[in-house]
Amino acid sequence: MPRIVEVDRTNLGQSRIVERDAAPLAESEVRLRVDSFSVTANNVTYAVAGDAFRYWDFFPASDGYGVVPMWGHATIAQSNHSDLAVGERVYGYLPMGEELVVQLAGVTPAGFSDGAAHRQPMSPFYNQYARLANDPEHDPAREAERMLFGPLFKTGFLIESFMRGEGWFGAQQAVLTSASSKTAMALASVMRAKSPGIRRIGLTSASNAEFVRSGGFFDAVLAYDAIADVPAQPSVSVDFAGNAPVLHTIHTHLRDALRYSCTVGATHVGQGFGGPQRDIPGPNPTLFFAPTHAMEAIKKVGAKAFGQDVAESWRTFVGEAAGALRIDERRGLEAARDAFADTLGGRADPAVGIIVKP
Numbered sequence: 001m002p003r004i005v006e007v008d009r010t011n012l013g014q015s016r017i018v019e020r021d022a023a024p025l026a027e028s029e030v031r032l033r034v035d036s037f038s039v040t041a042n043n044v045t046y047a048v049a050g051d052a053f054r055y056w057d058f059f060p061a062s063d064g065y066g067v068v069p070m071w072g073h074a075t076i077a078q079s080n081h082s083d084l085a086v087g088e089r090v091y092g093y094l095p096m097g098e099e100l101v102v103q104l105a106g107v108t109p110a111g112f113s114d115g116a117a118h119r120q121p122m123s124p125f126y127n128q129y130a131r132l133a134n135d136p137e138h139d140p141a142r143e144a145e146r147m148l149f150g151p152l153f154k155t156g157f158l159i160e161s162f163m164r165g166e167g168w169f170g171a172q173q174a175v176l177t178s179a180s181s182k183t184a185m186a187l188a189s190v191m192r193a194k195s196p197g198i199r200r201i202g203l204t205s206a207s208n209a210e211f212v213r214s215g216g217f218f219d220a221v222l223a224y225d226a227i228a229d230v231p232a233q234p235s236v237s238v239d240f241a242g243n244a245p246v247l248h249t250i251h252t253h254l255r256d257a258l259r260y261s262c263t264v265g266a267t268h269v270g271q272g273f274g275g276p277q278r279d280i281p282g283p284n285p286t287l288f289f290a291p292t293h294a295m296e297a298i299k300k301v302g303a304k305a306f307g308q309d310v311a312e313s314w315r316t317f318v319g320e321a322a323g324a325l326r327i328d329e330r331r332g333l334e335a336a337r338d339a340f341a342d343t344l345g346g347r348a349d350p351a352v353g354i355i356v357k358p
Contacts, residue, residue: 003358004097005337006065009056012047012344015337018062023101025080032090032100037072038147039339039354041181043096047344048242053289054122059095067095068340069126071151073143074100083107091138091146092129096336098358102129109134123291136311144327145318148353149182155264155290156186157313159238162293164195169259171236173199175250178240179218180208180350183264185324187238188217189317201230203246211351215324227253236260239285251282258282264290325353333358 001019008014025031047068050056056066076088081104090111094100105115111130119127132138137146163169174191176184179202188200202218212221222229227249235258239247242263251258263285298306330339336356342348 002097002099003333004059004061004067004095005333005340006061007047007068007340009050009064009066012044013341015341016065017333017337022099025078025101026103027080028104029080030076030084030102030104031078032074032094032102033077034094034098034100034358035073035075035089036143036147036355036357037070037094037096037336038144039070039336039343039356040148040152041178041343041348042152042183043068043070043340044344045242057122058093058119058126059097059100060118067097070094070096070336072147073132081107084112089132090129091132091135091150093126096340097333111135123289123295125291125294136307137314139318142318144329144353144355145321147355148325148327149186149317149321150314152181152183153186153314153317154294154310155183155288156188157190157310158290158293158297159187159262159264159288160190160194161297162288163198163236163260163262166260168195168198169236171198171234171259173201173231173233173235175201175203175230175235175237175254176218176240177203177238177243177246177250179204179212179221181240184238184240185215185217185321186317189320190313192217193313193316203227203250208350215321217320224249230254232257234259236262238288239263247285248280251280255281261285262288264288325351327355328352329355329357331357 002022003017003019006016006018046055050066055069058069059067061067072094073089073091074094076084076086079086102114103116105113111128113127178184184202191198191200200218202212202221203224204212206223209221209223224246230253232254235254237250237258261283336358339354339356
């Protein structure tokens, strides 16, 4: 019987591993055996924002519990579709568990989607699975890096594309919170290549400052208690921390110099992500939802051109990030559960990339 990790939706630090029946496949379904997935702050954001953005709805769980979505690789273990053979490998959105049954839709040589009714209200971005044999982003030697950085990189790529399309709102510099996060590093990498005229300022905890500086992605790295040292120049802020007091301090310091305030993630759990920002100077913080921007970009330039642009920037970033993280490969769902709890609690080392093989 396949196992899966269910998290208490009212207390994310509590979870359990349960067994589920392996239901027989219907027509045009495949059973994916989960090979590996990463555990990052991105998964914490999915859990923190699970109700607001329906992340809990992708992989339904028992009442009061939820399954945290992960990004990873899987192998087709059983197939009821003539075009998909047992043994083929794919990459995409997976549960923190051992298997997933996918109801196939839109099958092409490049990939397919999960057409299950319960997944259709959410963004199609999350329902797509890439067939590795025809995937331009796949590199067998970089599977760990793709799981750790891939979806986060695309978010950073899309933020830069959006900001550049808006002329960076007249800003001369971008202030990024949670600069040790993989999404912040990805955004800084794309900025350096595509928007070199915008100064990159990373904010992080004092304990992570040296790690962030060593990556070389930012022009300046400051601890959160040194926000007053950010030059009062035309700026945009990109908040990956979801820490309301930190964001308020940035707004209060920059005031009219802050031209745009973008909120993205919630690496600082319990610090006000998604809550109201009352009496905050400057522009109203605006949520950036990457899947919406991705679908808009694909409509504008086409899936092939978009994929090629992402792949080119991705290769640059992977080269720059090589050696920035030590890969820590762990086995079993117990390891996945513990890694999620450590990441949730802020105990995970930003210099370590966790890969789990369930």
